[in-house]
Amino acid sequence: xxxxxxxxxxxRFAILATDTVLFSKDQGGLKVLLMKVDRPPxxxxxxxxxxxxxxxxxxxxxxxxxxxxxxAGAKKFVHIEQLYTFSALDRDPRGRVVSVAYxxxxxxxxxxxxxxxxxxxxSVENLPKLAYDHKDIxxxxxxxxxxxxxxxxxxxxxxxxxxxxxELQRLYEVVLRRRFDKRNFRKKLFSLKLVVGTxxxxxxxxxxxxxxxxxxERRHKVVGIL
Amino acid sequence: xxxxxxxxxxxRFAILATDTVLFSKDQGGLKVLLMKVDRPPxxxxxxxxxxxxxxxxxxxxxxxxxxxxxxAGAKKFVHIEQLYTFSALDRDPRGRVVSVAYxxxxxxxxxxxxxxxxxxxxSVENLPKLAYDHKDIxxxxxxxxxxxxxxxxxxxxxxxxxxxxxELQRLYEVVLRRRFDKRNFRKKLFSLKLVVGTxxxxxxxxxxxxxxxxxxERRHKVVGIL
DNA sequence: CCAAAAGTGTTGTCGTTACACCCATGA
DNA sequence: TCATGGGTGTAACGACAACACTTTTGG
Numbered sequence: 001x002x003x004x005x006x007x008x009x010x011x012r013f014a015i016l017a018t019d020t021v022l023f024s025k026d027q028g029g030l031k032v033l034l035m036k037v038d039r040p041p042x043x044x045x046x047x048x049x050x051x052x053x054x055x056x057x058x059x060x061x062x063x064x065x066x067x068x069x070x071x072a073g074a075k076k077f078v079h080i081e082q083l084y085t086f087s088a089l090d091r092d093p094r095g096r097v098v099s100v101a102y103x104x105x106x107x108x109x110x111x112x113x114x115x116x117x118x119x120x121x122x123s124v125e126n127l128p129k130l131a132y133d134h135k136d137i138x139x140x141x142x143x144x145x146x147x148x149x150x151x152x153x154x155x156x157x158x159x160x161x162x163x164x165x166x167e168l169q170r171l172y173e174v175v176l177r178r179r180f181d182k183r184n185f186r187k188k189l190f191s192l193k194l195v196v197g198t199x200x201x202x203x204x205x206x207x208x209x210x211x212x213x214x215x216x217e218r219r220h221k222v223v224g225i226l
Numbered sequence: 227x228x229x230x231x232x233x234x235x236x237x238r239f240a241i242l243a244t245d246t247v248l249f250s251k252d253q254g255g256l257k258v259l260l261m262k263v264d265r266p267p268x269x270x271x272x273x274x275x276x277x278x279x280x281x282x283x284x285x286x287x288x289x290x291x292x293x294x295x296x297x298a299g300a301k302k303f304v305h306i307e308q309l310y311t312f313s314a315l316d317r318d319p320r321g322r323v324v325s326v327a328y329x330x331x332x333x334x335x336x337x338x339x340x341x342x343x344x345x346x347x348x349s350v351e352n353l354p355k356l357a358y359d360h361k362d363i364x365x366x367x368x369x370x371x372x373x374x375x376x377x378x379x380x381x382x383x384x385x386x387x388x389x390x391x392x393e394l395q396r397l398y399e400v401v402l403r404r405r406f407d408k409r410n411f412r413k414k415l416f417s418l419k420l421v422v423g424t425x426x427x428x429x430x431x432x433x434x435x436x437x438x439x440x441x442x443e444r445r446h447k448v449v450g451i452l
Numbered sequence: 453c454c455a456a457a458a459g460t461g462t463t464g465t466c467g468t469t470a471c472a473c474c475c476a477t478g479a
Numbered sequence: 480t481c482a483t484g485g486g487t488g489t490a491a492c493g494a495c496a497a498c499a500c501t502t503t504t505g506g
Binding site for chain 2: 496503
């Protein structure tokens with residue numbers, strides 16, 4: 001029973017937006033992409049996740065992808081999924097805005113600078129002042145990523161096509177804030193046939209070169225890992 | 227970065243609604259509450275889940291609860307959670323309506339008849355013609371309930387305060403469409419301390435009376451059951 | 453006494469954990 | 480040759496699966 005039409009203006013009180021939490025990782029840990037928001041009187045020198053209005057002729061998914069590209073210059077995100085819809089009355093002090101939030105993952109920290117506001121990656125451990133309800137949105141997104149690492153293969157969204165098992169394990173360790181046993185971790189990935197070895201080696205620094213692996217499937221798949 | 231205000235009318239093209247999939251169970255299995263929709267030319271003799279507009283002064287959650295009560299007379303639902311936001315352009319042929327869908331659970335099949343359209347419980351195995359995208363919404367809701375039975379205690383939403391372990395097990399069996407071993411099933415529930423016995427007995431028909439149990443906590447809690 | 457569902461323990465298997473040493477490389 | 484991270488197997492333990500008989504009641 002979705003309701004109605006002829007749509008008097010009174011029914012169309014709300015503005016619809018999307019907000020997308022885009023994650024990447026570097027050796028330090030999980031990063032979120034934020035843009036500077038500088039809107040007195042409420043949000044001077046605050047930051048927020050990229051987002052914007054949904055247009056009349058696009059779905060929420062389309063809007064999320066478009067804004068990621070237009071606002072933040074992020075194009076190569078590998079995974080995007082709907083996160084939650086935030087509808088608190090006062091989430092935007094300027095008026096009623098309902099936002100469909102998304103979670104996206106990218107293997108790189110490269111972003112194309114396009115006009116507009118400053119864009120930066122922040123460590124999730126050390127976020128700046130956030131505008132609107134973006135703190136809630138980001139918290140929800142972090143919880144989602146954490147839980148999904150445990151029972152899906154989404155890690156592929158945060159790693160390049162080829163990676164070492166050390167990199168993969170470090171990803172799990174920094175995001176989930178716990179340590180794993182190297183041998184058991186590898187055994188699990190192999191027994192689930194989640195990764196396959198290429199024959200290539202990657203040398204890094206002064207230590208023994210590691211074999212490069214790739215995910216056997218690079219689409220979202222639920223498989224109990226932990 | 228939720229956007230903007232002063233809100234010219236052009237920005238407010240969409241109508242916001244909620245749609246709620248309310249489940250209950252009887253001995254046959256999972257039931258969904260549907261209301262008759264009779265809107266020529268598209269949806270003659272179709273059915274849909276209860277829902278309606280979000281008001282300017284309420285959140286999506288509030289709207290979902292209100293409509294469950296106002297439209298369907300369902301008051302005693304025990305659990306409600308946001309499911310997914312559906313925003314396809316043509317989901318409502320009369321105009322752009324974005325719907326925040328909810329999933330709710332109730333232990334009883336009682337509903338208070340209030341004015342308006344006919345309201346009925348349908349088995350999820352045998353749904354009628356559905357209006358709008360309600361087939362998608364219901365499918366999504368069924369998947370969600372199934373997966374949540376496996377790793378949370380939401381079953382409490384579908385059972386009365388006191389129930390027998392046979393009832394609980396049958397609930398799992400009909401919803402997940404598989405059989406469980408009685409002893410292992412009970413062992414698991416006890417070892418997780420999910421249920422506690424009252425001393426009361428329930429006699430049913432001509433067989434041995436079963437002890438009544440209750441959930442040790444009746445709030446949503448994630449615990450690996452299966 | 454028969455039918456129907458409730459209730460109760462043990463054993464084998466398989467997955468998870470814990471654990472320590474050698475290898476290849478660059479400095 | 481030393482420091483760094485890569486790579487490998489095994490044994491103990493615990494969780495899960497399989498399995499059958501006795502109990503209580505109403506008819």
